[in-house]
Amino acid sequence: MKTPEERGRVVRPGGVIGILGGGQLGRMMALAGRHMGYRFLTLDPQPDSPCGQVCDDQITAAYHDVDAAEALARRCDVITYEFENVDVAVTQVLERTAWVPQGSRLLWTTRHRVREKRAVEAAGAKVAAYRPVRTRDDLERAIADIHLPAILKTSTGGYDGKGQWRVDTVADVDAVWAEAVRVAKASGSADSVADPDADAPLILERVVDFVCELSVIVARSVRGEVRAFPPAENIHRHHILHMSVVPARVPAAVQQRAQALAMQIAESLDAVGLLAVEMFYGRDGELYVNELAPRPHNSGHYTLDACETSQFEQHIRAICNLPLGGVRLWSPVVMVNILGEHLDAVVARAADLPPMVKVHIYGKAEARPGRKMGHLNVLAPSVSEAIHLVDGLGIWEPVE
Numbered sequence: 001m002k003t004p005e006e007r008g009r010v011v012r013p014g015g016v017i018g019i020l021g022g023g024q025l026g027r028m029m030a031l032a033g034r035h036m037g038y039r040f041l042t043l044d045p046q047p048d049s050p051c052g053q054v055c056d057d058q059i060t061a062a063y064h065d066v067d068a069a070e071a072l073a074r075r076c077d078v079i080t081y082e083f084e085n086v087d088v089a090v091t092q093v094l095e096r097t098a099w100v101p102q103g104s105r106l107l108w109t110t111r112h113r114v115r116e117k118r119a120v121e122a123a124g125a126k127v128a129a130y131r132p133v134r135t136r137d138d139l140e141r142a143i144a145d146i147h148l149p150a151i152l153k154t155s156t157g158g159y160d161g162k163g164q165w166r167v168d169t170v171a172d173v174d175a176v177w178a179e180a181v182r183v184a185k186a187s188g189s190a191d192s193v194a195d196p197d198a199d200a201p202l203i204l205e206r207v208v209d210f211v212c213e214l215s216v217i218v219a220r221s222v223r224g225e226v227r228a229f230p231p232a233e234n235i236h237r238h239h240i241l242h243m244s245v246v247p248a249r250v251p252a253a254v255q256q257r258a259q260a261l262a263m264q265i266a267e268s269l270d271a272v273g274l275l276a277v278e279m280f281y282g283r284d285g286e287l288y289v290n291e292l293a294p295r296p297h298n299s300g301h302y303t304l305d306a307c308e309t310s311q312f313e314q315h316i317r318a319i320c321n322l323p324l325g326g327v328r329l330w331s332p333v334v335m336v337n338i339l340g341e342h343l344d345a346v347v348a349r350a351a352d353l354p355p356m357v358k359v360h361i362y363g364k365a366e367a368r369p370g371r372k373m374g375h376l377n378v379l380a381p382s383v384s385e386a387i388h389l390v391d392g393l394g395i396w397e398p399v400e
């Protein structure tokens with residue numbers, strides 16, 4: 001909880017914002033904040049990072065370099081981050097020597113799937129049935145309890161579907177177990193000692209039978225103001241987000257429930273800044289929270305062109321303790337990710353894309369397959385027209 005003095009702390013335009021991490025999320029934060037008169041400094045191991053390109057300066061150093069983090073802190077009025085695997089030692093130093101309104105507690109919670117699920121349940125939201133898994137016996141018991149099909153996931157370090165294995169029948173168990181133990185060991189869970197109840201390196205989750213996947217980006221400011229953006233309907237391909245559709249094609253009442261749930265979780269977790277809440281809209285009509293991310297989120301990129309305030313501006317407002325911006329949606333929109341394999345085609349077509357196609361490119365040097373290089377926001381009178389337009393470009397496999 002923040003002290004009354006902290007709750008009144010404002011970082012005014014002209015202030016310097018430090019960003020841990022130099023990827024596209026930091027880049028879009030800095031671009032939004034520059035309009036508002038802030039200056040930016042990023043820390044990233046890679047010179048000329050996507051964020052560094054648009055900042056006043058970059059400190060080029062490893063994420064776990066405590067001296068570099070201290071050097072960053074000395075030059076900034078407030079520190080934020082653009083990815084969740086911020087080094088624990090670094091956060092501790094920064095919290096002592098700098099203003100980190102987001103704190104480190106939420107990072108600690110969301111970094112571990114078991115802790116995250118417990119926090120979501122404590123906030124009064126539903127999650128898929130799950131069991132922490134430490135041993136092969138735990139796995140057998142977990143399967144008996146929650147039934148198959150299920151998904152075994154590493155508790156830490158997973159992203160874009162990495163570190164998870166589907167278990168459809170008992171015949172899958174041997175192979176999945178061997179692979180999961182190997183990957184969990186490599187990803188490590190060294191920072192989890194503080195909560196021995198939640199230190200399991202793996203987690204088994206029941207497969208939720210869902211209509212679609214939704215996400216809500218919610219912002220909570222230092223002073224405690226909370227606002228949630230309209231839910232996005234997310235379509236994944238090869239476990240990577242492919243498309244976000246807004247408004248989501250679910251009943252309005254479900255959209256409202258999803259927003260209310262996200263706000264409830266942000267308040268319960270005492271979050272500051274952005275919190276992305278991924279959920280499943282189950283065939284049983286329930287919303288099950290899948291994952292949290294305490295930062296801007298790929299599924300919120302649609303706000304850049306379609307909302308009164310972008311998620312990035314909202315994040316800056318939240319951590320600088322300005323009033324939060326409005327979250328009204330101006331137009332139906334579809335966001336499509338440009339991965340490494342799509343970039344050349346998008347660039348080649350740049351001169352003949354219709355004007356309601358907004359192109360965002362992140363400035364990454366190398367376009368590897370599966371790497372997020374940019375995105376399109378396609379505005380149209382309806383989401384089906386926007387999807388139709390994307391399909392017509394012939395760059396992505398059609399959605400419909």
Ligand SMILES: Nc1ncnc2c1ncn2[C@@H]1O[C@H](COP(=O)(O)OP(=O)(O)O)[C@@H](O)[C@H]1O
Nearest residue numbers: 128151158159160161162205206207208236291
């Ligand atoms: N319990 C589940 N039931 C159904 N589908 C799931 C479940 N867990 C994960 N998935 C599918 O796998 C995707 C990735 O899982 P997620 O937990 O979000 O990991 P990450 O995004 O870190 O790779 C989800 O977006 C969803 O499509």
Ligand SMILES: [Mg+2]
Nearest residue numbers: 160278290291
């Ligand atoms: Mg996810």
